[in-house]
């Protein structure tokens with residue numbers, strides 16, 4: 001169950017403001033896992049396909065820009081496979097050209113007709129896409145200056161990349177009419193809701209997963225808006241270590257803890273001291289005992305045991321806190337939910353959120369996979385974000401440059 005989504009006022013124009021039948025340049029975020037050189041489907045394709053379908057239904061001709069991976073990494077591949085996955089979600093053809101703004105791309109754009117979709121090659125294969133620079137510098141690149149005149153308007157749907165000041169995200173809105181797509185609009189509205197703090201009851205944040213260093217600043221920066229934090233996963237163990245328990249150390253080849261502890265010990269200890277009354281730490285933990293899930297209280301912790309989930313007493317406590325909340329924001333899983341034996345904490349808390357009539361946002365690319373994996377319904381949450389870094393930034397009230405340029409374009 002969900003309550004009505006709070007609606008922070010966005011200052012950008014959306015595709016509702018577009019006239020029909022235009023030639024559009026649309027930026028998506030199709031960045032996805034790559035296995036053996038083959039791109040894998042993720043939730044971003046399905047979400048963006050809805051925006052594209054809506055644009056086609058309104059008789060637009062749609063050329064798509066997107067990136068994949070980073071230069072030098074195995075995931076840095078062509079978007080040819082992405083076109084096929086997007087076409088499956090769209091239920092219609094997506095043409096692909098292995099060029100972004102050269103002659104072949106321009107020819108394909110020229111041939112594009114109303115109701116057709118064309119995906120251009122990986123923007124990060126163009127030298128001028130990276131590095132991050134001021135939007136005005138990006139607007140003055142050959143890339144932007146070549147493509148912009150070919151289109152009537154630019155649409156940015158790539159919320160999950162909106163923290164990057166790259167040419168395809170920030171350059172075009174400087175020189176073209178610019179609009180937010182449906183994914184951009186929905187993500188912005190839900191993820192920024194915490195800043196508005198228009199909730200009548202307690203606001204709870206569930207923080208877990210492996211990226212403790214991303215989450216420590218969240219606790220400090222949402223100080224005024226969050227009433228209590230439920231901690232699990234690696235981040236939870238690091239706080240237990242700061243609280244004097246013999247846990248949160250790398251064991252048996254894990255590389256989660258020690259470097260994050262070395263880099264952030266002081267901050268973790270300060271945050272624990274300062275926010276201790278609002279931080280809920282696990283009272284019991286689960287581990288693998290000869291192939292079976294076993295649990296014990298944190299007082300019985302053994303330094304050399306890898307802990308893989310919060311225990312059932314902790315999960316019950318967190319579920320109760322969630323049940324009496326007016327809003328819940330989740331980032332990161334409470335345990336290794338990919339292994340069914342250690343999914344209990346994550347699933348119990350997600351189920352409690354789903355059963356509660358609160359405003360809820362589930363963020364994090366990995367964590368949100370638990371929803372279909374354990375037969376939870378996406379509709380039972382106010383919003384399931386497809387963003388990672390951009391979601392964390394939104395929670396902490398940091399601006400997203402890709403959103404800021406859309407707002408500026410609406411003003412001009």
Ligand SMILES: Nc1ncnc2c1ncn2[C@@H]1O[C@H](COP(=O)(O)OP(=O)(O)O)[C@@H](O)[C@H]1O
Nearest residue numbers: 209210211233307308334335336364365366367
């Ligand atoms: N105790 C733990 N030990 C090892 N991995 C954990 C533990 N708890 C949670 N995780 C892992 O955290 C991952 C999700 O967190 P993370 O990747 O940081 O978040 P995001 O959802 O933002 O991508 C899951 O894949 C889960 O297996």
Ligand SMILES: O=C(OP(=O)(O)O)[C@H](O)COP(=O)(O)O
Nearest residue numbers: 029031160161164387388389390
């Ligand atoms: O997948 C993305 O971000 P995420 O891993 O924070 O969700 C975006 O496409 C940004 O990619 P980048 O972090 O390589 O700039």
